[in-house]
Amino acid sequence: MTAAGPAPGATTGGGRTVPRSALLVGAVALLAVVAVLSVGVGARAVPPAEVVRALLDHQGTDDHVIVRDVRAPRALLAVAVGAALAVAGALIQTLARNPLAEPGILGVTAGAGFAITLGSALGLAAGQAGELLFSVLGSVAAALLVAAVGRRSPLRLVLTGVALTAVLSGVGLGLRLVLPDVFDAYRFWSVGSLAAREQAPLALPLTAIGLALLGALLLSRALNALTLGESVAHTLGAGVHRVRAAALVLITVLSGAATAVAGPILFVGLIVPHLARRPAGGSVPWLLLYTMVLGPILLLVADVGSRVLLPTGEVPVAIVTAFLGGPMLIWAVRRYGAGAL
Amino acid sequence: MTARLAARDITLRYGDRVVSTRLSLDVPDRAFTAIVGPNACGKSTLLRAFVRLLRPGAGRVELDGREVAGYPTKALARELGFLPQDPLAPDDIRVRQLVRRGRFPHQSLVAMWSPRDEAAVAAALAAAGVADLADRPVQELSGGQRQRVWMAMVLAQQTPYLLLDEPTSFLDITHQYQLLGLLARLRDAGHTVIAVLHDINQACRFADHLVAMKGGRVVAEGVPADVVDAALVTEVFDLPSVIVPDPVTGTPMVVPTLQGE
Numbered sequence: 001m002t003a004a005g006p007a008p009g010a011t012t013g014g015g016r017t018v019p020r021s022a023l024l025v026g027a028v029a030l031l032a033v034v035a036v037l038s039v040g041v042g043a044r045a046v047p048p049a050e051v052v053r054a055l056l057d058h059q060g061t062d063d064h065v066i067v068r069d070v071r072a073p074r075a076l077l078a079v080a081v082g083a084a085l086a087v088a089g090a091l092i093q094t095l096a097r098n099p100l101a102e103p104g105i106l107g108v109t110a111g112a113g114f115a116i117t118l119g120s121a122l123g124l125a126a127g128q129a130g131e132l133l134f135s136v137l138g139s140v141a142a143a144l145l146v147a148a149v150g151r152r153s154p155l156r157l158v159l160t161g162v163a164l165t166a167v168l169s170g171v172g173l174g175l176r177l178v179l180p181d182v183f184d185a186y187r188f189w190s191v192g193s194l195a196a197r198e199q200a201p202l203a204l205p206l207t208a209i210g211l212a213l214l215g216a217l218l219l220s221r222a223l224n225a226l227t228l229g230e231s232v233a234h235t236l237g238a239g240v241h242r243v244r245a246a247a248l249v250l251i252t253v254l255s256g257a258a259t260a261v262a263g264p265i266l267f268v269g270l271i272v273p274h275l276a277r278r279p280a281g282g283s284v285p286w287l288l289l290y291t292m293v294l295g296p297i298l299l300l301v302a303d304v305g306s307r308v309l310l311p312t313g314e315v316p317v318a319i320v321t322a323f324l325g326g327p328m329l330i331w332a333v334r335r336y337g338a339g340a341l
Numbered sequence: 342m343t344a345r346l347a348a349r350d351i352t353l354r355y356g357d358r359v360v361s362t363r364l365s366l367d368v369p370d371r372a373f374t375a376i377v378g379p380n381a382c383g384k385s386t387l388l389r390a391f392v393r394l395l396r397p398g399a400g401r402v403e404l405d406g407r408e409v410a411g412y413p414t415k416a417l418a419r420e421l422g423f424l425p426q427d428p429l430a431p432d433d434i435r436v437r438q439l440v441r442r443g444r445f446p447h448q449s450l451v452a453m454w455s456p457r458d459e460a461a462v463a464a465a466l467a468a469a470g471v472a473d474l475a476d477r478p479v480q481e482l483s484g485g486q487r488q489r490v491w492m493a494m495v496l497a498q499q500t501p502y503l504l505l506d507e508p509t510s511f512l513d514i515t516h517q518y519q520l521l522g523l524l525a526r527l528r529d530a531g532h533t534v535i536a537v538l539h540d541i542n543q544a545c546r547f548a549d550h551l552v553a554m555k556g557g558r559v560v561a562e563g564v565p566a567d568v569v570d571a572a573l574v575t576e577v578f579d580l581p582s583v584i585v586p587d588p589v590t591g592t593p594m595v596v597p598t599l600q601g602e
Contacts (some may be wrong), residue, residue, distance in 0.1 A: 225445045228494075229429035235392050236498065237418030237446035282434030286562055 020286050023279055026172040027293040031300075035079065037061075038300045039071040042307050046071075077202065078194055078303045079296040081258045082268060084209045086295025087216050088254035090276065090287050095247050096222055103255035106157070106248070107164040109264045111142025111254070113190060114168040117175050120185040129201055131189060132260050136205075139256035142168065147248045157248075172334075188251030192265035192318030194303050196198040205257040212253040213292060219246055220285040227284065265318045267325030268295055274332045298324070343370050346391065346421075346533070353386050353557070361402065361557035368550075373483045373528040374535045379578055383557040384537045385426070385506050391535070392423040392504055393525075412557035422542060423501035426492055429579035432481045436490050437475040440465055443497030462497050469493035469523065483548050485516030492523065503527060505536040509543070521547045533572035541578075545569055545592040554575045569593040 040046045046054070046063045053059070054067035089101040096105070104110070114130055115138020124130060146164055150157035176183040225238035234240050255269065276290035302320040309315050344367035354359040360383040368374055376384045390402055393409050401408045409417060421501075422443075430439060443465065444458045466472040469492045474482065479490060488508060495503060504526070509517040517540075525547050528534045538544045544551055545565040552562045552568040555577045561568045570593075574582045580597050587594040 221445060221448065221450075223441055227429070227431045228427065228439075228442060229427075231389075231394055231423070231425040231478035232428050234394055235418060235421065235423035236442065237377075239414045278433060280433075281438065282431035283438060 006229060015242075020279065020281070020283075023290055024293065026211045027290065027297070031079075031293050031297050034297050034300045034304075035075050038075050038078070038304045039067055041304050042066075045256070047166055049140060056170075073202070074194055076206070077261065077297045077298065080206050080209045081194070081262045081265065082272075082295035082297070082299030083213060083292045084254040084258040084295075085149075085265060085268040086272035086276075086298075088251045088258070090273040090291045091216060091223075091247050091251050091254075092269070093273050093285055094227065094287070095244060095251075096158050098154070098158060099274070100270070102266070103251060103258075104161075104165070104264070104266065104269070106161045106251060106255070106256045107142035107168065108139040108252060108258055109266075111138040111140075111164040111169040112136075112259045113170045113186070114138055114262065115141070116189050117172040117182055117186050119178055120182045121175055122254055130204070132201065133173045135189075135260035138201070138258055139259055140252060143248065143252035143256065147252075148244070151244065151248070157324075167305035178184040190261050191315075192321075193306070193316040193318040194299075195314050197304075202261060205261045208253055212257070213248045215246070216250050216254075216288055217285065219243065219250065220288050223247065223284040226283070263316075263318065265299070265321055267321045267329075268298055271325045271328050271332070272298060274282075274329065305328060345370055346404050348387070348390065348397075349401045349403060349405050351390060351397035351402060353383065353390055353395060354398050355395075359557070364557065364559060365400075366552065366559055366562070368531055368533065368535055371396060371528065371531055371533055372525045372549040373381045373525060373547060374514075374550040374552060375535075375538045375544035376535070376552045376554060377538055377541050377544050378554035378560075382554045382577075384554050386422075386557075387554070388506050388537055390536065392421050393417060394411070394423075415446040416420055416501070418498065420500055421502045421504060422495040423504045424495050424506065425492055426510060428481070430487070432480065434479050435475070436471060436477055436479055436482075436493075437462065437466070439476075439479055439490060440493045440497050443494040446498060465493040465496035468496055468527070484580070485512050486521070488512060488516070488520060489523070492520070494597075496527075499510055501531075507537050507539060510539065517543065541569070541574070542587070542594050545594065546587055546590050565593055569595070 028286035036048050036051050039051045040048050044066060046067055051067055052061050054064040055072065058064050058068060085103060092101045092103055092105060093099055095329040115134040119130065119134035124134070142164060146157065146160045151161035171220055222238040224245045225233040225236045226240065226243055230240050233243070258265070272295045273287065273293050276287050276294055282288055299317065299321065301325055303317050305320045306315045306317040309320070346368040347555060348364055348366045350363045350365055351361065352359065352363060363388065366387070376387065378384050380440045386395060390397055393402070396410060404410065404412070404420060432531055440462050441458070444461060447458065466475055471486065471489050471493050474486060474490065482490065509520055512520060521543055524534050524536060549602065550562065551565045551568055553560045553573060561588060562574055569584060571582055571584055574580055574584070574595050581599060582595045582597045584593050585596055586592070
């Protein structure tokens with residue numbers, strides 16, 4: 001091999017012509033545009049200029065109240081949940097070295113669903129605060145169990161998560177079949193949605209998500225080392241067990257908090273990391289930064305769709321993400337080949 | 342001979358399978374040590390114990406008289422660089438990005454990329470002869486190029502010690518000699534090199550210190566010319582041979598007498 005390497009920035013087989021930072025700035029700008037649009041769109045349309053005015057110079061008009069008290073919190077929720085699910089997905093895919101891993105694979109979603117079922121069967125999980133509490137308890141308990149059994153290797157982790165998910169879903173389904181009232185309560189929770197969630201006590205879950213996102217960025221360099229294999233990571237000074245445990249805690253907090261406030265929203269955690277992987281070029285810090293911006297964009301767009309698709313009312317956002325997510329995954333596979341996965 | 346790195350009476354095991362019992366070895370400083378022996382003789386296991394990938398059941402691995410188990414992970418990673426047999430490169434990663442990961446033990450949780458890191462990466466790329474590949478995706482490279490890129494990653498770690506587990510295994514013969522030449526130059530530059538090697542003739546030619554292992558024990562160690570004879574080769578490899586001087590370097594060369602009967 002005598003061929004000289006191409007000049008920096010030149011297009012090669014992999015093709016990276018735009019600097020990663022420029023791409024990130026562009027994505028953030030897109031996120032800002034989508035956020036403003038999402039606040040304006042709905043049963044009562046508010047023009048973008050009015051949206052900005054409502055946030056900066058509140059006059060107390062109907063439009064301003066809608067923006068400030070309903071739509072802006074909902075958009076914030078979408079941003080937080082989208083970022084949390086997408087980053088949790090990027091973390092679990094990195095950790096498990098498996099492109100099909102998604103946050104639910106740790107049993108977090110099934111744990112939350114089972115806890116809600118159990119809570120309403122016992123008559124305890126009434127109201128949004130009750131659902132939130134049970135959902136958090138359920139996801140944390142499930143994640144702890146899976147981590148305790150499977151922490152030795154990524155494969156064991158995934159298998160344990162899948163097994164626990166199957167058991168919890170089965171038992172939960174049994175309970176719901178026997179108790180129709182419980183089924184009704186669960187039915188509404190089980191289709192993830194951002195509608196009317198803005199009134200729930202959100203300060204704590206949103207703070208938890210913010211801190212966990214920060215933690216993920218701090219951990220990202222050690223995860224970079226871990227992608228080179230356990231032996232290399234170890235001898236680079238990244239304590240493999242500690243890094244893995246920290247990542248599991250972050251995944252649990254992120255997906256647990258997101259599931260608690262919005263119910264199960266599938267696909268965001270699976271798709272977004274795939275879209276971000278190629279531009280990130282094998283770097284975990286960049287992967288996390290991109291997913292942190294793309295996740296919110298996807299969920300905001302899906303949320304807008306959930307409000308305008310049906311003339312009569314709202315489609316739960318999880319249904320929209322599923323509709324968007326399936327084709328996007330197929331597109332990613334065709335565009336980048338299975339290697340992108 | 343001085344030795345900062347040493348194994349003292351270590352017992353090594355994977356689960357219930359004992360690989361070595363009460364093994365001791367001093368690694369001479371600033372020399373090229375080659376460890377040879379048949380498959381499953383415990384040579385890779387010993388290397389893994391030196392870099393703390395495997396903790397001895399008994400005994401100690403010491404660096405400067407202090408047990409390596411007691412070192413903070415990053416502090417040890419600034420002393421001992423290690424290249425396993427089959428390291429994993431993430432898809433899509435480019436050579437420079439891979440080599441930059443060698444700087445991990447020199448960085449703190451929040452520190453930004455520093456000019457010192459940049460200089461170390463540039464020096465490592467140059468020393469391993471892969472500077473012209475820096476912007477290529479690792480996946481596109483040949484086996485020989487890839488191995489030199491991994492060497493650059495370990496060199497970016499800037500460790501006095503370089504421990505390599507069969508670094509020539511998957512290379513064609515030209516690249517094998519190029520890599521061994523690189524290791525000899527790194528030794529000349531002041532590194533202590535410890536490599537598990539398959540080929541005893543290559544070990545004799547390039548190493549200052551040869552360690553022959555069998556069944557988890559060190560059978561012989563010393564300057565290759567002093568320790569390699571037909572009896573040793575029979576004992577270690579169970580192979581009848583004659584030893585002749587290497588026509589190029591004069592170091593011992595093992596010529597098996599087995600002729601396919």
